[in-house]
Amino acid sequence: MDVNYDNNEKILTFKLTEEIDHHTTEIIRRRADYEIQRHIPRKAIFDFSSVSFMDSAGIGMIIGRYKLLSMLGGTLEIKNVSPSVERILKMSGILKIINIYSKEE
Amino acid sequence: MQECYENKMELKILSKSSNESFARVAVAAFASQLDLNIEDLADIKTAVSEAVTNCIIHAYDTAEGIITIEARLTNNSLEIEVSDRGKGIENIELAKEPLYTTKPDLERSGMGFTIMDSFMDELKVESIVGLGTKVSMKKIFV
Ligand SMILES: Nc1ncnc2c1ncn2[C@@H]1O[C@H](COP(=O)(O)OP(=O)(O)OP(=O)(O)O)[C@@H](O)[C@H]1O
Numbered sequence: 001m002d003v004n005y006d007n008n009e010k011i012l013t014f015k016l017t018e019e020i021d022h023h024t025t026e027i028i029r030r031r032a033d034y035e036i037q038r039h040i041p042r043k044a045i046f047d048f049s050s051v052s053f054m055d056s057a058g059i060g061m062i063i064g065r066y067k068l069l070s071m072l073g074g075t076l077e078i079k080n081v082s083p084s085v086e087r088i089l090k091m092s093g094i095l096k097i098i099n100i101y102s103k104e105e
Numbered sequence: 106m107q108e109c110y111e112n113k114m115e116l117k118i119l120s121k122s123s124n125e126s127f128a129r130v131a132v133a134a135f136a137s138q139l140d141l142n143i144e145d146l147a148d149i150k151t152a153v154s155e156a157v158t159n160c161i162i163h164a165y166d167t168a169e170g171i172i173t174i175e176a177r178l179t180n181n182s183l184e185i186e187v188s189d190r191g192k193g194i195e196n197i198e199l200a201k202e203p204l205y206t207t208k209p210d211l212e213r214s215g216m217g218f219t220i221m222d223s224f225m226d227e228l229k230v231e232s233i234v235g236l237g238t239k240v241s242m243k244k245i246f247v
């Protein structure tokens with residue numbers, strides 16, 4: 001996972017580079033929560049463009065970060081998801097609270 | 106189910122999270138003898154990942170146990186069985202409900218069985234409390 005923080009815009013971007021399952025979410029979660037608490041961003045973005053696999057562990061991981069960000073007054077965005085990842089996100093219902101963006105801003 | 110098959114495999118792994126990707130890739134590699142499309146292979150990987158992860162998180166919890174994965178190929182279908190000798194499921198119908206989870210503290214979303222059910226064509230769950238669980242799934246290719 002590559003992390004980038006835009007200090008002017010207060011946007012924290014996580015570029016996920018691994019397959020997302022129970023094993024890798026443990027690692028992603030620890031790093032993401034550390035960065036979120038360190039920067040308290042206005043907005044965090046999970047960029048899925050390099051993600052080739054995600055199972056239900058990804059749903060819990062996203063909801064958990066969404067809750068932490070909300071508590072700290074920030075928002076969460078997801079972008080560049082593949083059709084298979086989108087299908088899983090849709091099934092979980094989290095797209096009702098978190099937006100997906102497919103294009104670069 | 107298992108009358109006539111063209112090929113079969115069996116895999117036994119320790120219930121370690123680092124084996125999750127190995128298990129799903131192994132079954133997908135076995136299934137790709139059938140010349141499947143990318144979507145079918147992705148569905149198979151996801152379903153295996155869900156079943157194996159459940160054994161690790163729920164069946165064995167923090168203990169270490171053996172997970173057995175069996176797969177059988179016919180000329181137009183793949184059957185997968187994932188079994189554990191862990192704690193078992195008390196109420197299978199309830200466990201299969203979307204969003205039902207006994208581990209919300211671990212950020213689980215309760216979507217595993219729902220995903221297996223929708224990504225595969227058949228899903229059967231058998232379990233005996235204290236003895237273990239067997240999840241059988243089938244995908245039919247057209
Ligand atoms: N192999 C198993 N052994 C014991 N209990 C199980 C097993 N598989 C599932 N369960 C029980 O069924 C419930 C639902 O499983 P399901 O996979 O749908 O959701 P989850 O694992 O809790 O969350 P998610 O899969 O979304 O991360 C689990 O919370 C657990 O109580």
Ligand SMILES: [Mg+2]
Pocket residue numbers: 056155158159216217218
């Ligand atoms: Mg599960």
